[in-house]
Amino acid sequence: MDTINGKIKKVSTRKSKKVCVPETVVIKNSRISALDSLSCQIRQDIINMLLEAKSGHSAGPLGVVEQYVALYFGGVLNHRPGEPDWAERDKVVLSNGHYAPAFYAVLARAGYFPLEELQTLRKFGSRLQGHPHRKKLLGIEASSGPLGEGLSQAIGLALAAKMDGKKSQIYCLTSDGEQDEGQVWEAVLLAGKLKLDNLTAILDRNNIQIDGYTEDVMPLEPLKEKYEAFNWHVLEVDGHNIEEIINAISHAKAIYEKPVLIICHSIPGKDVDFMEWKFEWHGLPPNKEQAQIALNQLRTLNGRIISEDS
Ligand SMILES: [Mg+2]
16 A cells, blocks of 8 residues: 555555545554545445435445445456446346445446436436436446345346356345345255356345344344355355455355355444444434534544544
C-alpha cells in the first residue's frame, strides 16, 4: 500500500481505470488497509442511498460490504466494468436481491455506472430498482427479489459455461435466511451431482433474517456439514477480513469436481452501533437523524480514523 506519514496516498485499483475510491484517510493508532478504507466509504454510500430512498434494507448490506469488495476489488474476479457484456467475464448472481444497496455501491465504485446514480435507488424510472433488474443495468446477470432462486440461476450459467468450453467462474451471492427456501436445497443437490467446480457460492452468515435470528426461525446448523453431504467443498472465513475472503475465493478456483461454498461470518449492521446484530434493521432505512449518527460513526470508524480536515 502506498502511504506517506500514515496517510493512504492512493488506493489500489486493479481492474478498471474508472473505479472511484476514497482518496486519503488519516490513520490514528492503527493501520487501515486500502480495501478496508473503501469498505468504510461504501458503507457511507449505503446510508446515503437509503436515506434518499426512504426505504430499503440496512443491516444485511452494511454487513456484507467486505465480501463484495473482496470479490470486485481483490483481483479475483475476471471482469471489465467498461465492457460489462465481455463474453469471457466471470458472472455474479446476486440471489438475495435486497442486498442491492451494497451491490450497487460496489458496482458504481468499480466503474459500472456513475456514482451520482446511487442516489436514484428505488426512484421511479431508475436503473437501480429495490431489487436488481437484469435488463435495466449491465453488470447484473440475473434479476432477483424472490429469495432462493439465485443458486438455480447460477447453476444454469455454470453449466452453460462448461458446455461452451468457457473458463468463466460463476459466483452466487447468497445469505443464511435464504437457506430456508426449499429450492435452495434442490439446487445444492444438483450442483453437487453435476460436479460444478466453476461455481462458488458466497454466503453471508449474519445470523439474522427479516423477523428474527436464523437459529430461532429455522435452525440451519450444521450448515457446513449439510453442504458437504451434498458433495460441496466448504470454506469458512471471517466475513470482515478481506484478505481471508480473497484467499478463500482464490482457493475455490483450485477445487476440482466440486462446487464451493464460502461461509462468511459477519455482523449485520456492521460499524453502526445501534444497528449491529439487530434483526429489526433487516428491512428498515435510517431516518435523517439516525443517518447522521451512522455517517459520523462510519467516517471515523468510531474514532479509529479521523478525516483529513479535522
Ligand atoms: Mg441473514
